[in-house]
Amino acid sequence: MAKQTKLVSSARPFLKWAGGKTQLLNEFSKRLPIELKNGKITKYVEPFIGGGAFFFYLNQRFSFERCSICDVNEELYLSYRVIQRSVKKLISELETLESDYLSLDDKERESFYYEVRNAFNRQLPEINFNTYQTGWIKRAAWIIFLNRTCFNGLFRLNQRGEFNVPFGKYKNPDILNEDNLNDVATLLKATQIHRGDFVTCRKFIDDRTFVYFDPPYRPLNETSSFTSYSKHGFSDNDQVRLAEFFKELDAKGAKIMLSNSDPKNENPGDSFFDDLYSGYYIERVPAKRMINCNGSGRGNINELIITNYPAKKP
Ligand SMILES: C[S@@+](CC[C@H](N)C(=O)[O-])C[C@H]1O[C@@H](n2cnc3c(N)ncnc32)[C@H](O)[C@@H]1O
Numbered sequence: 405m406a407k408q409t410k411l412v413s414s415a416r417p418f419l420k421w422a423g424g425k426t427q428l429l430n431e432f433s434k435r436l437p438i439e440l441k442n443g444k445i446t447k448y449v450e451p452f453i454g455g456g457a458f459f460f461y462l463n464q465r466f467s468f469e470r471c472s473i474c475d476v477n478e479e480l481y482l483s484y485r486v487i488q489r490s491v492k493k494l495i496s497e498l499e500t501l502e503s504d505y506l507s508l509d510d511k512e513r514e515s516f517y518y519e520v521r522n523a524f525n526r527q528l529p530e531i532n533f534n535t536y537q538t539g540w541i542k543r544a545a546w547i548i549f550l551n552r553t554c555f556n557g558l559f560r561l562n563q564r565g566e567f568n569v570p571f572g573k574y575k576n577p578d579i580l581n582e583d584n585l586n587d588v589a590t591l592l593k594a595t596q597i598h599r600g601d602f603v604t605c606r607k608f609i610d611d612r613t614f615v616y617f618d619p620p621y622r623p624l625n626e627t628s629s630f631t632s633y634s635k636h637g638f639s640d641n642d643q644v645r646l647a648e649f650f651k652e653l654d655a656k657g658a659k660i661m662l663s664n665s666d667p668k669n670e671n672p673g674d675s676f677f678d679d680l681y682s683g684y685y686i687e688r689v690p691a692k693r694m695i696n697c698n699g700s701g702r703g704n705i706n707e708l709i710i711t712n713y714p715a716k717k718p
Contacts, residue, residue, distance in 0.1 A: 420557030421455030435715030611657025
């Protein structure tokens with residue numbers, strides 16, 4: 405039963421992730437379905453998991469019988485699986501990386517960063533993302549290391565699937581957080597981790613499930629299109645496909661929340677999401693746009709929160 409208890413899990417996101425939802429958690433928490441609080445919901449599904457801010461937040465407050473998470477990004481999938489299966493070995497790889505890195509001066513650190521980045525990219529053709537392999541452990545350590553030491557904590561891939569973010573020049577990057585990785589591993593033991601398109605989660609969703617969708621943003625304008633979490637991209641057709649999936653799950657009786665940037669920020673006449681989700685509950689809440697590709701789009705914008713149930717505010 406998803407009974408509300410105090411700090412069920414202490415796990416927090418282990419990667420910084422573009423589009424991470426930490427700043428909106430408060431708004432989401434005001435709009436949780438009542439069935440989550442009264443124990444009728446027993447499962448949680450998040451098909452665009454990214455760094456998992458809401459997944460970790462909810463699991464600190466509710467105890468689910470089962471969680472299922474999914475993402476199309478292969479490197480992200482690999483990282484979650486390694487923590488789930490081999491957290492001790494991962495910690496030991498990160499210990500070595502951290503002590504090697506921190507013993508260097510600024511110039512040497514930059515070269516070390518690019519050596520790891522090159523090794524990571526060179527290894528890509530050899531990696532089989534379909535079957536768990538011990539070789540994944542070092543790669544997961546590289547992913548966490550690069551995420552902690554790169555510019556802006558971005559995870560960006562080019563068309564060839566290569567990581568291409570420059571060095572970040574942080575004085576004291578938090579490369580290894582052993583306690584948190586152990587907490588994440590404990591939580592992931594009771595979590596199904598999937599790689600692929602969001603519909604992969606279909607079979608895990610029923611009328612006792614709470615689903616949260618956080619798809620890639622629809623670009624605010626033509627120059628702000630940060631869609632490169634993966635080499636696949638996310639088009640307006642994908643947004644339409646997602647709205648159809650939302651309706652299918654609504655008909656199954658699931659409780660669903662979805663967030664996205666509001667196109668009316670840029671063009672008040674753009675009712676793309678209002679049309680796609682007409683008949684559902686659509687709210688606009690203020691947010692700060694943190695990351696886009698050139699940083700120029702920072703500032704206040706509205707975020708959409710769409711639910712298939714009346715979101716109750718205190
Ligand atoms: C806005 S981010 C999610 C951020 C997350 N809520 C957080 O707090 O970090 C969107 C995620 O969707 C993933 N994605 C893109 N296309 C997808 C698809 N077709 N199916 C599933 N995941 C997809 C991206 O890899 C990215 O991690």
